Amino acid sequence: MSPELDTLRSALLQLEEEMRNSPTRYASLLSAVHPSQLESAKNLLNYLILRKTDIQELQESLHEEGLSSLASCESHVYRQIQVTLSRLGEEVRPLDPCSMEFGSKKIQKNSERLFGLHHAEWPSSVMVTFDRSFFDEKKYVEKLLQNGMGVARINCAHDDPNTWTQMVREIQRACKKTGLSCAIHFDLAGPKIRTVLLQKGRESGKAEIKVGGRVWLSDSAKGFTQKEVVVSPNEPGLIQSLKVGERIYFDDGLIRARVERITKKGAALKIERISSKKPFLKNEKGINFPDSVLAISSLTDFDRKCLPLVIKLADTVGFSFVRTPEDLADLRSEMLKLTATPPPVILKIETRDAVVQLPGLLLESMKEPCFGVMIARGDLAVEIGFERLVEVQEEISWICEAGHVPVIWATQVLENLHKSGIASRAEITDAGRAAMAECVMINKGEHTLEVLKTLKDIAKRSRALKVKNRLIFRPLRIAESFLENN
Structure with missing residues (x-):
C-alpha cells in the first residue's frame, strides 16, 4: 500500500x-x-x-x-x-x-407519520397556513387539497379556539368530499414578544425614531414623559434579563438598537440602524434579543390553556421558540397530563439558543417514537444574522438528516408570488432548495393556489436533479x- x-x-x-x-x-x-x-x-x-x-x-x-x-x-x-x-x-x-x-426508509417512515402520504406527483409534503379568508370562497379548501395541500397549519397566535375548531371541521369536510387526506398541525403561540407603545405614539400606534436616538424598554409608562418613546416587550420579567451592550432588533430586524444602560425605570436603548423607508417604530412588531439569555418560559400560560383543545384536534404540535431540552421536557410533561398518547412535536428552530442546543433537543425528542423539525427562517435570520442564514439552515438540515428527522422548510417560501402574484428570481431558487426538505410550509397570502401550482413544478424539477454535492x-x-x- x-x-x-x-x-x-x-x-x-x-x-x-x-x-x-x-x-x-x-x-x-x-x-x-x-x-x-x-x-x-x-x-x-x-x-x-x-x-x-x-x-x-x-x-x-x-x-x-x-x-x-x-x-x-x-x-x-x-x-x-x-x-x-x-x-x-x-x-x-x-x-x-x-x-x-x-436511513432513507427511516426518514420516509417518520415523514409519513407526521405529514401523511404526500400527494401524487409531489416529491414532498406541503403545509399551508390557514386563514379565515379561506371560508369566503365556496369549495376553496377543496381546491387547496386538490392542488397539493397535505398539511393544514393553524397558528394559535391568531384567531381563537372557536375559529380553530371551525377550521378543522372545514378541513375534515373537504377531505371527505374530495377523498384526499390532510394532517392538522397546530403551532403553539409561544412568548408574544411584541412592541406595545406606552407613551409617544400610543394613540396612533407608531412613534417616529432616528438613528442615534433613544428608545426605552419598560413594563410601565411611570416616570416617562409623553415625548419619550417607551416600549413594553409584552412579557413580564424580560427586561431584567438584559445587559449593557446587547443588541435588540425590532420589526423583523429592520431596526437595530443596543442596550446603553439599565435603570429602575427600564432599559435605555440607542438606535443604531433603521432599514425601513419610514423611520417609525410601530405597535405589534416583533422584538428579538440575539445576545440575551431571557428568563422567560418557552411554554407560556396561554399555551398551557390551549393544549387541551390542541391535543384533541392536532396530528402534530409545533413548539414555538423552544430553546433547551428542558423546555421540551416541560411540554411533554404538560401533554402527558392530558393524554397518554400525545401527538408528535415539531421543534420550531427560530432562536440562536435552539441552534446551539440542536443536538440536545434532538436527543431529548428521541425519547418519543416520532418528531420533526421546522426551520423557521423568519425569526432565525434576525437572531443569527441574515448573512449566516444560508449556512445555518444547511447545518440544521444536515444534523436532522443524521438523526433521520423530517424537516419542514418554512418562512417566505415564494412570498412575493403569494402576496403580489409575481415571483422574484431569487425566491424561485430558494423554492428549489425548499423542495429538498420533507415538507415545505407556505404562509398566508392572496395567491395560495398559484403558489401551490408553482411550487409543484419547481419541486418536481429540483428533485429530479437532486444531487447532494458537499x-x-x-x-x-x-x-x-x-x-x-x-
Whole structure:
C-alpha cells in the first residue's frame, strides 16, 4: 500500500474507533431514547464526531484516490466509514446496521407519520397556513387539497379556539368530499414578544425614531414623559434579563438598537440602524434579543390553556421558540397530563439558543417514537444574522438528516408570488432548495393556489436533479460544543 493510502487508512481507522466506542461513551444519553430511535441516535452522535474536526484535507485525498469522500453520508455515517475502509483492504466487521437504505426508509417512515402520504406527483409534503379568508370562497379548501395541500397549519397566535375548531371541521369536510387526506398541525403561540407603545405614539400606534436616538424598554409608562418613546416587550420579567451592550432588533430586524444602560425605570436603548423607508417604530412588531439569555418560559400560560383543545384536534404540535431540552421536557410533561398518547412535536428552530442546543433537543425528542423539525427562517435570520442564514439552515438540515428527522422548510417560501402574484428570481431558487426538505410550509397570502401550482413544478424539477454535492466538511461548532459538554 502506498504511503498516501496508508495515511488515509490511519485517519479513517481513528474515526472508526471513536465511532465504534461511542455507544459506550454516550450510554447514558442512548439509554434514555425510545427503542425505535436507538439507531438514529447512534448515527446522530457519530455524525457529530465526524463534524467536530476539520477533515477537508482527508476528504480531498479520498476523492483523489477514487474513494468515498464521506460527503452525503449524513444518514449512515459509521457504515460509510466502514465501507470505505474495506476498499482499502481493512476488514471491519460487523457492518453497522444503519445503512443508506435504513436511513432513507427511516426518514420516509417518520415523514409519513407526521405529514401523511404526500400527494401524487409531489416529491414532498406541503403545509399551508390557514386563514379565515379561506371560508369566503365556496369549495376553496377543496381546491387547496386538490392542488397539493397535505398539511393544514393553524397558528394559535391568531384567531381563537372557536375559529380553530371551525377550521378543522372545514378541513375534515373537504377531505371527505374530495377523498384526499390532510394532517392538522397546530403551532403553539409561544412568548408574544411584541412592541406595545406606552407613551409617544400610543394613540396612533407608531412613534417616529432616528438613528442615534433613544428608545426605552419598560413594563410601565411611570416616570416617562409623553415625548419619550417607551416600549413594553409584552412579557413580564424580560427586561431584567438584559445587559449593557446587547443588541435588540425590532420589526423583523429592520431596526437595530443596543442596550446603553439599565435603570429602575427600564432599559435605555440607542438606535443604531433603521432599514425601513419610514423611520417609525410601530405597535405589534416583533422584538428579538440575539445576545440575551431571557428568563422567560418557552411554554407560556396561554399555551398551557390551549393544549387541551390542541391535543384533541392536532396530528402534530409545533413548539414555538423552544430553546433547551428542558423546555421540551416541560411540554411533554404538560401533554402527558392530558393524554397518554400525545401527538408528535415539531421543534420550531427560530432562536440562536435552539441552534446551539440542536443536538440536545434532538436527543431529548428521541425519547418519543416520532418528531420533526421546522426551520423557521423568519425569526432565525434576525437572531443569527441574515448573512449566516444560508449556512445555518444547511447545518440544521444536515444534523436532522443524521438523526433521520423530517424537516419542514418554512418562512417566505415564494412570498412575493403569494402576496403580489409575481415571483422574484431569487425566491424561485430558494423554492428549489425548499423542495429538498420533507415538507415545505407556505404562509398566508392572496395567491395560495398559484403558489401551490408553482411550487409543484419547481419541486418536481429540483428533485429530479437532486444531487447532494458537499465535498468538504469544515468543523461544525454545534457538534464540537455538544461533544465537549457530554
